[in-house]
Amino acid sequence: xxxxxxxxxxxxxxxxxxxxxxxxxxxxxxxxxxxxxxxxxxxxxxxxxxxxxxxxxxxxxxxxxxxxxxxxxxxxxxxxxxxxxxxxxxxxxxxxxxxxxxxxxxxxxxxxxxxxxxxxxxxxxxxxxxxxxxxxxxxxxxxxxxxxxxxxxxxxxxxxxxxxxxxxxxxxxxxxxxxxxxxxxxxxxxxxxxxxxxxxxxxxxxxxxxxxxxxxxxxxxxxxxxxxxxxxxxxxxxxxxxxxxxxxxxxxxxxxxxxxxxxxxxxxxxxxxxxxxxxxxxxxxxxxxxxxxxxxxxxxxxxxxxxxxxxxxxxxxxxxxxxxxxxxxxxxxxxxxxxxxxxxxxxxxxxxxxxxxxxxxxxxxxxxxxxxxxxxxxxxxxxxxxxxxxxxxxxxxxxxxxxxxxxxxxxxxxxxxxxxxxxxxxxxxxxxxxxxxxxxxxxxxxxxxxxxxxxxxxxxxxxxxxxxxxxxxxxxxxxx
Amino acid sequence: xxxxxxxxxxxxxxxxxxxxxxxxxxxxxxxxxxxxxxxxxxxxxxxxxxxxxxxxxxxxxxxxxxxxxxxxxxxxxxxxxxxxxxxxxxxxxxxxxxxxxxxxxxxxxxxxxxxxxxxxxxxxxxxxxxxxxxxxxxxxxxxxxxxxxxxxxxxxxxxxxxxxxxxxxxxxxxxxxxxxxxxxxxxxxxxxxxxxxxxxxxxxxxxxxxxxxxxxxxxxxxxxxxxxxxxxxxxxxxxxxxxxxxxxxxxxxxxxxxxxxxxxxxxxxxxxxxxxxxxxxxxxxxxxxxxxxxxxxxxxxxxxxxxxxxxxxxxxxxxxxxxxxxxxxxxxxxxxxxxxxxxxxxxxxxxxxxxxxxxxxxxxxxxxxxxxxxxxxxxxxxxxxxxxxxxxxxxxxxxxxxxxxxxxxxxxxxxxxxxxxxxxxxxxxxxxx
Numbered sequence: 063x064x065x066x067x068x069x070x071x072x073x074x075x076x077x078x079x080x081x082x083x084x085x086x087x088x089x090x091x092x093x094x095x096x097x098x099x100x101x102x103x104x105x106x107x108x109x110x111x112x113x114x115x116x117x118x119x120x121x122x123x124x125x126x127x128x129x130x131x132x133x134x135x136x137x138x139x140x141x142x143x144x145x146x147x148x149x150x151x152x153x154x155x156x157x158x159x160x161x162x163x164x165x166x167x168x169x170x171x172x173x174x175x176x177x178x179x180x181x182x183x184x185x186x187x188x189x190x191x192x193x194x195x196x197x198x199x200x201x202x203x204x205x206x207x208x209x210x211x212x213x214x215x216x217x218x219x220x221x222x223x224x225x226x227x228x229x230x231x232x233x234x235x236x237x238x239x240x241x242x243x244x245x246x247x248x249x250x251x252x253x254x255x256x257x258x259x260x261x262x263x264x265x266x267x268x269x270x271x272x273x274x275x276x277x278x279x280x281x282x283x284x285x286x287x288x289x290x291x292x293x294x295x296x297x298x299x300x301x302x303x304x305x306x307x308x309x310x311x312x313x314x315x316x317x318x319x320x321x322x323x324x325x326x327x328x329x330x331x332x333x334x335x336x337x338x339x340x341x342x343x344x345x346x347x348x349x350x351x352x353x354x355x356x357x358x359x360x361x362x363x364x365x366x367x368x369x370x371x372x373x374x375x376x377x378x379x380x381x382x383x384x385x386x387x388x389x390x391x392x393x394x395x396x397x398x399x400x401x402x403x404x405x406x407x408x409x410x411x412x413x414x415x416x417x418x419x420x421x422x423x424x425x426x427x428x429x430x431x432x433x434x435x436x437x438x439x440x441x442x443x444x445x446x447x448x449x450x451x452x453x454x455x456x457x458x459x460x461x462x463x464x465x466x467x468x469x470x471x472x473x474x475x476x477x478x479x480x481x482x483x484x485x486x487x488x489x490x491x492x493x494x495x496x497x498x499x500x501x502x503x504x505x506x507x508x509x510x511x512x513x514x515x516x517x518x519x520x521x522x523x524x525x526x527x528x529x530x531x532x533x534x535x536x537x538x539x540x541x542x
Numbered sequence: 543x544x545x546x547x548x549x550x551x552x553x554x555x556x557x558x559x560x561x562x563x564x565x566x567x568x569x570x571x572x573x574x575x576x577x578x579x580x581x582x583x584x585x586x587x588x589x590x591x592x593x594x595x596x597x598x599x600x601x602x603x604x605x606x607x608x609x610x611x612x613x614x615x616x617x618x619x620x621x622x623x624x625x626x627x628x629x630x631x632x633x634x635x636x637x638x639x640x641x642x643x644x645x646x647x648x649x650x651x652x653x654x655x656x657x658x659x660x661x662x663x664x665x666x667x668x669x670x671x672x673x674x675x676x677x678x679x680x681x682x683x684x685x686x687x688x689x690x691x692x693x694x695x696x697x698x699x700x701x702x703x704x705x706x707x708x709x710x711x712x713x714x715x716x717x718x719x720x721x722x723x724x725x726x727x728x729x730x731x732x733x734x735x736x737x738x739x740x741x742x743x744x745x746x747x748x749x750x751x752x753x754x755x756x757x758x759x760x761x762x763x764x765x766x767x768x769x770x771x772x773x774x775x776x777x778x779x780x781x782x783x784x785x786x787x788x789x790x791x792x793x794x795x796x797x798x799x800x801x802x803x804x805x806x807x808x809x810x811x812x813x814x815x816x817x818x819x820x821x822x823x824x825x826x827x828x829x830x831x832x833x834x835x836x837x838x839x840x841x842x843x844x845x846x847x848x849x850x851x852x853x854x855x856x857x858x859x860x861x862x863x864x865x866x867x868x869x870x871x872x873x874x875x876x877x878x879x880x881x882x883x884x885x886x887x888x889x890x891x892x893x894x895x896x897x898x899x900x901x902x903x904x905x906x907x908x909x910x911x912x913x914x915x916x917x918x919x920x921x922x923x924x925x926x927x928x929x930x931x932x933x934x935x936x937x938x939x940x941x942x943x944x945x946x947x948x949x950x951x952x953x954x955x956x957x958x959x960x961x962x963x964x965x966x967x968x969x970x971x972x973x974x975x
């Protein structure tokens with residue numbers, strides 16, 4: 063067994079991305095009313111249709127009640143105490159990366175994002191969102207050659223209004239749920255991707271989200287449209303400073319895949335989880351949904367969730383096109399006092415649609431982990447097929463793991479299978495590793511990585527490495 | 543005030559009330575304050591009770607059950623007592639087998655109410671429709687299997703619903719106490735007498751306490767009709783090293799809902815919870831199974847199989863909870879469904895809540911159609927399609943029926959299922975033996 067002082071040392075280990083960037087911020091005063099929305103819309107020089115859309119969402123939000131069905135507990139959120147807009151102060155227009163505030167670039171460098179052009183070799187086009195605004199998008203020219211549009215959503219509203227207007231809210235309507243309605247009203251920035259017909263996006267696209275300012279919420283909105291026969295792989299990473307108050311993150315991600323298109327969306331979520339006593343951390347209330355609108359289209363969600371004090375997130379697929387495919391691969395880890403209620407929904411509408419769900423949950427410390435998934439086979443989804451596998455691993459006897467799958471089938475030709483297991487790390491597995499000279503910590507790391515392998519294999523390589531490291535760090539202190 | 547709530551007396555506490563009056567008072571107060579569950583309640587999402595709640599049911603007149611309903615059960619080698627209109631008809635039952643006392647609940651409460659304190663109401667909390675029963679039951683049965691008794695004859699409680707020309711309801715309550723070291727089989731059958739055109743509601747609560755080291759098999763067969771509504775709760779408490787095997791067979795019904803609660807109160811207990819259900823026409827069948835492992839080293843295995851035909855709805859929901867400290871628990875849930883028509887619907891949700899790391903827990907659910915290859919095999923051997931379908935459908939359910947420990951009951955439940963399948967009559971001779 064690990065000596066007690068080792069464990070204490072490890073427990074004291076800090077969240078690596080928890081620094082604060084001292085940068086001049088342009089932050090709106092806390093509070094939310096129609097004026098706030100008009101202010102955000104005004105700052106972004108938005109057209110009137112978008113302002114109306116936001117105001118309508120706000121009106122609906124005010125009539126909605128915060129959902130309480132998830133298996134998470136948190137004190138009531140005061141939506142009037144949050145600032146809905148915060149941006150680094152800088153020159154209004156940027157010509158090249160050289161003009162980005164060096165302090166900002168330093169932040170991203172600390173986070174290991176290949177933002178700078180000298181890191182061209184990394185070959186990932188990055189859109190970085192700092193608090194509320196998108197600060198830089200790299201590789202624009204190269205993507206432009208292929209006809210791929212990758213920019214911040216505010217820019218897309220200005221430059222490609224017809225696309226944005228056509229698809230914004232088409233997958234997650236403003237009235238979808240409480241947090242989606244809030245996001246629709248106050249979203250500040252996010253990424254927009256459009257891949258034209260038949261184009262295979264020449265590189266992986268990536269967005270890095272960072273919450274810096276205190277008392278702010280981040281409400282980004284991502285919209286990805288893959289036109290017929292196109293392909294895009296999109297990565298999303300998130301961090302936030304360590305603060306002892308809770309910060310709200312309520313994002314919306316919408317994906318649209320037309321006929322024969324494929325979207326691969328990967329997330330490594332490492333928002334600040336709060337300290338070992340459960341103080342602070344991000345409330346992550348996110349709505350992510352993809353629509354396989356065309357025949358043979360495919361959407362794959364892969365997520366590694368190690369951060370946030372509370373995660374409430376169900377990346378879903380609406381499988382409308384004939385023969386379309388939805389996939390969901392997830393690793394969620396909750397240590398200390400983290401709570402995660404996460405899963406997916408696969409809604410089979412079209413014939414011969416297929417979906418796969420692989421979910422791995424790990425609970426340690428006082429962590430609470432819930433897998434909540436839904437598989438719906440509509441009357442017309444002839445020949446639909448789903449396979450779900452969700453496994454939970456418990457480390458220590460103060461944590462919890464819960465599995466809540468909903469299966470609703472209305473078509474007899476459908477085949478739906480769900481399996482799940484819950485267990486702790488096998489004593490014999492641990493003993494085997496320990497007998498071969500591995501420390502307990504390393505043995506647990508090895509076993510956990512093996513447990514998650516099916517999911518980690520789905521991640522693009524550089525993300526898989528990062529995810530593996532993150533799992534290791536997040537688990538430290540969980541053994542003993 | 544109309545509808546079901548109008549039947550519930552005002553919750554005015556009576557002076558100097560005993561435990562039973564308190565139980566009834568709390569149940570009535572709960573219903574007046576909370577009302578009946580609607581579709582917004584997680585446990586009632588797929589089962590609407592609106593129509594039932596809005597109906598004013600008259601109590602079923604206290605008449606002996608029509609002999610036809612009992613005769614239809616045939617001779618299955620069990621010791622039988624009928625419950626009709628919410629009360630038992632013990633006079634025709636003859637003496638109970640050795641080691642068993644069977645008494646009317648009303649008599650038992652009149653004779654020695656203190657003896658049932660802590661037993662009645664302990665297995666099923668007075669919520670939703672169990673609260674309705676708690677507020678309204680007037681009679682029922684107390685079945686006591688004495689310590690160490692080994693009872694070979696199954697004890698058969700037959701609930702007979704007699705629908706009338708206006709909506710009727712009965713609120714029976716059954717208490718089964720299997721004392722330490724005893725061994726027995728209890729059968730509950732729910733049948734409907736022919737005739738009548740209006741709805742009949744059976745709102746029944748059965749509470750079972752299995753004592754230390756006792757073995758109890760509990761078979762529960764519902765043969766529903768398009769007039770019968772059953773809102774049932776079954777609560778089971780398991781003491782140390784108790785063994786409980788439940789076999790639930792639910793064959794249709796306008797609405798047949800069972801809430802089954804099993805609580806592991808003593809360490810090392812075991813519960814096998816098997817079930818099979820069949821829906822056809824407009825049937826709606828709903829099973830909710832909740833298993834609470836409070837004490838450690840217990841094993842629960844929930845295994846339900848469903849057949850959905852016609853425009854039927856089948857709902858299955860299982861919750862397995864391992865409480866903190868219940869180390870060494872094993873929880874397994876399995877639900878397999880066959881969808882036999884284009885208009886039938888299956889909702890299934892096997893679900894686990896684990897707050898202890900020393901556990902082995904798993905669940906699985908499947909929904910699918912009959913296997914084409916198996917159908918082809920039978921058809922290639924000159925079995926007509928509809929017969930081949932019934933053979934495979936029956937075989938799927940048979941896995942659960944065969945678990946029943948008393949052969950004549952296996953035969954009877956098989957018959958009852960076969961009679962609901964197309965071409966089932968033709969298969970009887972060959973398959974049910």
